[in-house]
Amino acid sequence: MAVFSSPRQVRSKSKAGKQMHAGPVTYAVLIVFTAVSLFPLIWTAIAASRTSGRLSQTPPPLWFGANLFKNLGTAWTDANLSQALLNSAVVAGSITVGTVLFSTIAGFAFAKLRFRFKTVLLMLVIATMMVPPQLSVVPMFLWIAKLDWTNHLQAVILPTFVSAFGVFFMRQYLTQALPTELIEAARVDGASSMRIVWHVVFPVARPAMAVLGMLTFVFAWNDFFWPIIALTQENPTVQVALTSLAHGYVPDESVVMAGALLGTLPLLLVFVVFGKQIVGGIMQGAVKG
Amino acid sequence: MGTTTKSHRHRSRRTAAVALAAVAALGASLLAGCSSDSGNTSSPGSSGGKGKTTITVGTFGVFGYKQAGLYDEYEKAHPNITIKENVIERNDTYYPQLLTHLAAGSGLSDIQAIEVGNINEVVTTQAAKFEDLSKASGVDKSNFLPWKWAQATTADNKTVALGTDIGPMAICYRTDLFKKAGLPTDRTKVGALWAGDWSKYIAAGKTYKKSAPTGTTFMDSAAGLYQAVSNSYSERYYDSSGNVVYKTSPSVKTAWNLAMEASTSGLTGKLKLFDKAWDQAFANGKFASLPCPSWMLGYIQEKSGDSGKGKWDVAAAPKPANWGGSFIGVPSAGKNKAEAVKLAAWLTAPEQQAKVFAKQASFPSAPGAYDLPAVKDAKHAYFNNAPIGEIFASAAKSIPTLVIGPKDQQIYTAITDVGILQVEQQGKTPAQGWAAAVKEINNALDQ
Amino acid sequence: MVSELSDIAGATASPAQGGAAPRDEAAQHRPADHDPAAALRRKWRSRLYRWDVKGSPYAFVSPFFLFFVAFGLFPLIYTGWSSFYRVELTNLDAREFVGFHNYTRLFQDEFFWNALRNTFTIGVISTVPQLLMALGLAHLLNYRLRGSTFFRVAMLVPYATSVAAAALVFTLMFGTDYGMINWALGHLGFGHTDWRAGTWSSQIAVSSIVIWRWTGYNTLIYLAAMQAVPSDLYESAALDGASRWQQFRHVTVPMLRPTILFTIVVSTIGATQLFGEPYLFGGTGGEKGGSAHQFQTLGLYLYEQGWTNYHLGRASAIAWTMFLLLLLIAAVNGLAARWLRKSQ
Incomplete structure (x- = not known):
């Protein structure tokens, strides 16, 4: 009980104050940024609804044309997107689960537990982020070919299954967000480390896990540089499949854009699911009662 | 612990549900990964179902074999063959990938396309990794423009690839x-x-x-x-x-x-x-x-x-x-070399080159095609009905x-x-x- | 940076770990001396507990290192090894040992220095506004909002938009004769700018794409951290008469210190490796970064050497130089921080 007498925790009992409501200026600013953020995606849809030739004309089209469903259909069948979407869901889903899970427990250890070589190991994690990715592709492929994983999904899942970015992110977040007193209290109760992770760390980490999940999913979904080497059109992810759309000496840009649109829409769905997880008041829930 | 414990338990039940869902998703995705793997283990170049042989053709964007209906035609004539195309949009993505695959001897299609800008490098540095097509059955050297043939042939007369189109x-x-x-x-x-x-x-x-x-x-x-x-x-x-x-x-x-x-x-x-x-x-x-x-x-x-x-x-x-044009070769690390050579020879024969020309004006590298009606009589409606077959053929010959x-x-x-x-x-x-x-x-x- | 990080590491290594003993409820009810089985159980349990406290941190960090050793270490070593050889992508087996040649060559390579300079200037003009804007936006998103999920999702859309689509849109926006930006500037009385041809104009254009793409990304990272700031801190600040701005400065920013540090480190690394945005801005042959390499970054130069010219050895040396450069920045940063603290 002593834990909860720390002044910061006691004060957290009341609900969020009125001053936290947003005013019209806030909405105005957010709407402007939202418009700038969404414009290229909306324009992708406009481009996908036109013909390829129209996209070269000036001024470029700013409103929807009549060919959206025709182009979407062409892109869907030409790029064999049904299998690609399934593969991408498996790849991005697995990488997201692996990254979020392993990053959270490792971040927790680095933030709140004491062990030898901690600082050195953390520095090592950060140092691995500094390796430029473009070049690893050649040795990585030699390695994957040796394992005989070419064209198999594990070739793109396992190399990015954990992420230094995620570990570092979780460590910084939990350093701030997880009161050491909570862990102490759990220890006093005789909780094992696994129980602490489950009952204390995960609830507190939820907003950060949601954000890390979103970022990781997008990264894995849109990753192109490595999958294009490791996979072929026989077993592609969405990004690999989409490169097959531009065929002939005159690639049909509107179909390419339709493919890009089909490849992006599932992400929005994932965002809504994750976005709802970033809710306030986690601290209050975990501590107060 | 009082109220804390209660809410704690309540909270953790929800967390447990979320985490369980996550674990389930991981399990499911790994399973799915396995199953879609096993569905594909056969595909890198070996036989598909019912004793069929799948030949894979790796190209960058410009070939149009599929669009010209050539794969369908070949499959119809050879019921035991299925053809799959691996297209990568741009040659500057495609070619480094091809080099990487050749270096590892893995991930290659049975037939691989090579752009004219890279053909000499392939001939001088990768010849050992390709089949010699000069004496393969179905390949007739006299079908091709001599300079096109020579561009894909090593000093010791090994022909690593066959000419597809040229760009007169x-x-x-x-x-x-x-x-x-x-x-x-x-x-x-x-x-x-x-x-x-x-x-x-x-x-x-x-x-x-x-x-x-x-x-x-x-x-x-x-x-x-x-x-x-x-x-x-x-x-x-x-x-x-x-x-x-x-x-x-x-x-x-x-x-x-x-x-x-x-x-x-x-x-x-x-x-x-x-x-x-x-x-x-x-x-x-x-x-x-x-x-x-x-x-x-x-x-x-x-x-x-x-x-x-x-x-x-x-x-x-x-x-x-000449500006542009390509070749197709058969990597030695492929699994269906014999069938791939046959298909490559067929795709580059004058008749097939003429069909691709009719579809997208990729000009044949086989002069035999120039006298075929599909080329000889070709006019382009958009270009004032210009007799493009005739214009480009006469350029190609010289x-x-x-x-x-x-x-x-x-x-x-x-x-x-x-x-x-x-x-x-x-x-x-x-x-x-x-x-x-x-x-x-x-x-x-x-x- | 390094020392600051280790400071945080030190500061948060709280007395909690292993300090508190488990409360053995059984022992309270039944004194152990009378029941050898219970004593054994208790002994066993406390031993388990000690193993758990000692061992679990290693268990928690081990997945990362296991995967790194399995998939990250070999490329790193291979690249380092290759950097001492003359080796081409066209023939990996024909290696010729050249010692430090690939590194010493870089010192006289004006393309390398140019890329280093560009990386620095683009890094500064893209990262600073990006992080400041992200912090502000996160603060706004942390208010009680209608449609908060919509705004959050919208913020991340640029990061999710496919590169092909973004490339086409920005090429059209920055077009010289028909681009929307020149059209808008024309109404303000400016002449047409060939954005890609000029050094500053191209770097500003690339930076604006970077800012567009990554601001929302950092916003969400900040937002997650803000969710963990106890709301009572704001309330008491409000009671003390602090304005919104003062609350932001004196409550939000200090509380977010670890996360801000995180974004600075990650953005610095990201800026040093910047590749995608200048590549797509360059159009065909984008790895050159313009006809005079006016926006060629180190990432592009590395790519050009490795994937267009196939000089794998030289590209490896560039990669390792970038890696060492980042370590150097980190070390200098750390030393400066230490020196500053001592002099205070």
């Missing part, structure tokens, strides 16, 4: 703009304006400029002109013994000087080829002519759109030259045998994308542009 060149021009500028519009007369000499093309440009319709230029870019001129010689960046000679070779010097003259006299639109601004200039009719290989006709049609319909025409180029080298691509890119563009878009002098290009090439070639 003509001049595409807009009759409406030519008329306004007081130039002839009939394709024979237009061709006669500059027959035999690229500098006459420049001279025609100067005439054009005197009464040019406002906002238009005679040609699109100095880079396109440079490419066309330098390719109409037999020696360009390398001499026949493999030395880099671009600094002294007459073709580069002539091409560079003409390109610079065109640019500094205001005859060019100062555009970068295949850029969005280039496309838009087509759409807006901003220039009157450009050197065009056969495969570019579709591009011009698409980008010029309806507003350019009936306004474009095709005339013979000052000198015959294309010089060009010496190519392993780093042609890098040298060409340095001269056009660095040297010429600096002059056209950044206001540098031709001397500065050339110096920058040389520096660029030195850096690219230096080992």
Whole structure:
């Protein structure tokens, strides 16, 4: 009980104050940024609804044309997107689960537990982020070919299954967000480390896990540089499949854009699911009662 | 613990549910991963269901075999064969991937495409990793243009790839703009304006400029002109013994000087080829002519759109030259080499090349196709019904045998994308542009 | 950076770990002396507990290192090894040992220095506004909002938009004759800018794409951290008469210190490796970064050497130089921080 007498925790009992409501200026600013953020995606849809030739004309089209469903259909069948979407869901889903899970427990250890070589190991994690990715592709492929994983999904899942970015992110977040007193209290109760992770760390980490999940999913979904080497059109992810759309000496840009649109829409769905997880008041829930 | 415990438990139950869902998702996804793996273990080049052999064809964007219906036709004639195509949009993504796969001996398709800019490098450095097609059954050397055959053949007569299309060149021009500028519009007369000499093309440009319709230029870019001129010689960046000679070779010097003259006299639109601004200039009719290989006709049609319909025409180029084209080879690490060789031979036979030409104007490298009706009688409706089969065939027959080298691509890119563009878009002098290009090439070639 | 990180590491190594003993409820009810089985159980349990406290941190960090050793270490070593050889992608087996040649060559390589300079300037003009804007936006998103999920999702859309689509849109926006930006500037009385041809104009254009793409990304990272700031801190600040701005400065920013540090480190690394945005801005042959390499970054130069010119050895040396450069920045940063603290 002593834990909860720390002044910061006691004060957290009341609900969020009125001053936290947003005013019209806030909405105005957010709407402007939202418009700038969404414009290229909306324009992708406009481009996908036109013909390829129209996209070269000036001024470029700013409103929807009549060919959206025709182009979407062409892109869907030409790029064999049904299998690609399934593969991408498996790849991005697995990488997201692996990254979020392993990053959270490792971040927790680095933030709140004491062990030898901690600082050195953390520095090592950060140092691995500094390796430029473009070049690893050649040795990585030699390695994957040796394992005989070419064209198999594990070739793109396992190399990015954990992420230094995620570990570092979780460590910084939990350093701030997880009161050491909570862990102490759990220890006093005789909780094992696994129980602490489950009952204390995960609830507190939820907003950060949601954000890390979103970022990781997008990264894995849109990753192109490595999958294009490791996979072929026989077993592609969405990004690999989409490169097959531009065929002939005159690639049909509107179909390419339709493919890009089909490849992006599932992400929005994932965002809504994750976005709802970033809710306030986690601290209050975990501590107060 | 009181209330804390209670809420704690409540909270953790929800967390547990979330975590459980996550674990379930992981399990499911790993399972799915396994199943979709096992569904595909057979596919890298081996047999599919019912004892069928699957042949994979790896290409970059431009081939059009599928679109021309060739795969369907072959599968119909060979019921035990299924063909799958691995297309990657751009050669600059495709080729490094091919090199990586060749180095590891893994991930290769049964047939792999090679662009003309890379063929010499493949012949000189990767020949051991490809099947020799020179004596393969179904392959007839006499079917191909000799220079095309020679480009894919090593010094000890191993042919690593078969020619697909070539890019004989003509001049595409807009009759409406030519008329306004007081130039002839009939394709024979237009061709006669500059027959035999690229500098006459420049001279025609100067005439054009005197009464040019406002906002238009005679040609699109100095880079396109440079490419066309330098390719109409037999020696360009390398001499026949493999030395880099671009600094002294007459073709580069002539091409560079003409390109610079065109640019500094205001005859060019100062555009970068295949850029969005280039496309838009087509759409807006901003220039009157450009050197065009056969495969570019579709591009011009698409980008010029309806507003350019009936306004474009095709005339013979000052000198015959080749721009672009490709090959297909069979990697030795493939699993269905025998079947792949058969398919490659079939795809490059004159009849099939003629079919691809009919579909997308990729000009055949097999002269036998030139007399087939699909080529001989081909007219292009968008280009004023120009007899493109005839125009390009006559160019193709007199294309010089060009010496190519392993780093042609890098040298060409340095001269056009660095040297010429600096002059056209950044206001540098031709001397500065050339110096920058040389520096660029030195850096690219230096080992 | 390094020392600051280790400071945080030190500061948060709280006395909690292993300090508190488990409360053995059984022992309270039944004294152990009378029941040897219970004593054994208790002994066993406390031993388990000690193993758990000692061992679990290693268990928690081990997945990361296991995967790194399995998939990250070999490429790193291979690249380092290759950097001492003359080796081409066209023939990996023909290696010739050249010692430090690939590194010493870089010192005289004006393309390398140019790329280093560009990386630095683009890094500064893209990262600083990006992080400041992200912090502000996160603060706004942390208010009680209608449609908060919509705004959050929208912020991340640029990061999710496919590169092909973004490339086309920005090429059209920055076009010289028909671009929307020149059209808008034209109405303000400016002449047409060839954005790609100029050094500053191209770097500003690339930076604006970077800012567009990554601001929302950092916003969400900040937002997650803000969710963990106890709301009572704001309330008491409000009671003390602090304005919104003062609350932001004196409550939000200090509380977010670890996360801000995180974004600075990650953005610095990201800026040093910047590749995608200048590549797509360059159009065909984008790895050159413009005809005079006016926006060629180190990432592009590395790519050009490795994937266009196929000089694998030289590209490896560039990669390792970038890696060492980042370590150097980190070390200098750390030393400076230490020196500053001492002099205070």
